[in-house]
Amino acid sequence: MSRQKEVILGVLRAQRFHPTADEILLRARQRMPALALGTVYRNLKALCDEKKVRRIPMEDAPDRYDGFVEPHDHLVCTVCGKVYDVPPLQSKEALEAKLATHVDGYELKVYFTCPKCQAKN
Amino acid sequence: MSRQKEVILGVLRAQRFHPTADEILLRARQRMPALALGTVYRNLKALCDEKKVRRIPMEDAPDRYDGFVEPHDHLVCTVCGKVYDVPPLQSKEALEAKLATHVDGYELKVYFTCPKCQAKN
DNA sequence: ATGAAAGTGATAATCATTCCTATTTTATTA
């Protein structure tokens, strides 16, 4: 594991948040100023392959990344875009039972308006 | 509703499939050869706003569009990318109960290997 | 017909992500 990869994983595990590649770059550069965006993307892909990081594909915004990989789903605010963790709302097993097929995985995003954004109206 | 918009909606309702904007353009041009890709995108967005069409955001491929908007979810083959319809696997109400919040909607994609692709191995 | 409003086709711009490559770092072996 290269020093760059360690720093990137460190950023993602430092707190429970869901940053974009750009945001990861910003934070990682505090410790490693010459880090390149391409390196961030390359290592994020590798970390996802190794199941150490999870990618959260966003529909109309840059993808986000999650350093916590125990099963959970995501609540996305339609106003500010912030992502919140919630306990698993589905299970592969339940889906396999309902669908009567083998299932490789699933991606569930629930949209809502977060308390902060609700308060603004 | 412009002639272009009608043709685009016609393509999507002609059969139960999940084409990309490009594929829609190809088919629509059989009836309207001068149709432009930008016009396809513009009208798809409008049709989605009007809830006549549903967009299926794809993670690593062009988005797909669905001319059938009654509630249902999607099964996506991880090998060939084909999208299959399945009865709703979730409901807004169930999610609201579990999460104890108002929910605007959800997007669920279940990944599997379709029978055709399984047969190839 | 006329003028305003809406829509179009063609093309350029955007921007997240990937690709390329010369260089640097790391690991290996003598």
Add this chain to the structure above:
DNA sequence: TAATAAAATAGGAATGATTATCACTTTCAT
């Protein structure tokens, strides 16, 4: 330790889906 091979990096260019722009056409109410 020096030499060498392998892997990874930084930086910048390329890609490609989608959106924006704009001159021109169509629609439609007057």
